[in-house]
Amino acid sequence: MSLTAFTAPGRFWRGNLHTHSNLSDGALDPGEVCRRYQAEGYDFIALTDHFVGMFDYPIADTPPYRNNAFTTLLGAELHSGAMENGDLWHILAVGLPADFAPSNSPGFLAVDAQETGPEIARRARDAGAFIAIAHPHWSGLTLADARSIDAAHAVEIYNHGCEAGAARGGGGHVLDLLLSEGRDLTIIATDDAHFTEPDHFGGWVMVKAEANDPDLLLAALKRGEFYASQGPEIRGIDVTKSAVTVETTAAVSIIVQGRGQGTAAVHGTSMTRTEVPLMRFYDSDWLRVTVVDAAGKQAWSNPFPRP
Known part of the structure; x- marks a missing residue:
């Protein structure tokens, strides 16, 4: 079995899904x-x-900045209601319509x-958006909080701004617990860039689509035809009952994660095609791959079923 992110028609397009102006x-x-x-x-x-009243509920008008080599998706970071710790929710919504109705969220x-x-x-998913649970560690998210967002397509496994500033x-911990409960989720890395500290150009997604078109990119995100990265490239993943074979740019570690304590890793030098055996995953119905390069930068596949 080859993952569709690597077999779907088109090419990979690099993008950041979490940005502020x-x-x-x-x-x-903008x-x-x-x-x-x-x-x-x-x-x-x-x-x-940030989609709050103190900023007049902005959905940035970015189509004027599109050109033949660059495009934009409309979106916002939504805030409404309290998590278990009393703090306001942060929910990423990419592909929102420009007329998405404001909530009663005057501030933070x-x-x-x-x-x-x-x-x-x-409500945002029903309006057509791709929904992600933003920065679980920074937010102090509990597992009960995470479970409650039943509209989520994805979880931020890496948020560069939250890493740089906090x-x-x-x-990953929240993500894996949800996957082990049977949730169908994908994995994104983002910047959460504000350009007020070194919070930019550190995490992104590589989306497979036939053109760099907002509608095609959004559809591919919803289908899970992408991977996330801080630097390494994932070029292919093939899965059998006994092993996962991963093609990458030069890597020092290829790690497969699954339910509970299920992990397996292969380490080496300048690895580009690596086979990881699956003996330790007898009780896991899902797997995902992490790639690590010599600089310690990582890339992450979306989860996939174990054959």
């Missing part, structure tokens, strides 16, 4: 944010400013008579 609390105007990402070799971004504190996090996430950039 001075329409909310970022330092740069046009400059788009210019910098294109200059750094990105094919697309989603500008996802939960208030009475507002939608819950699960409710606004479901050393809380991860989401």
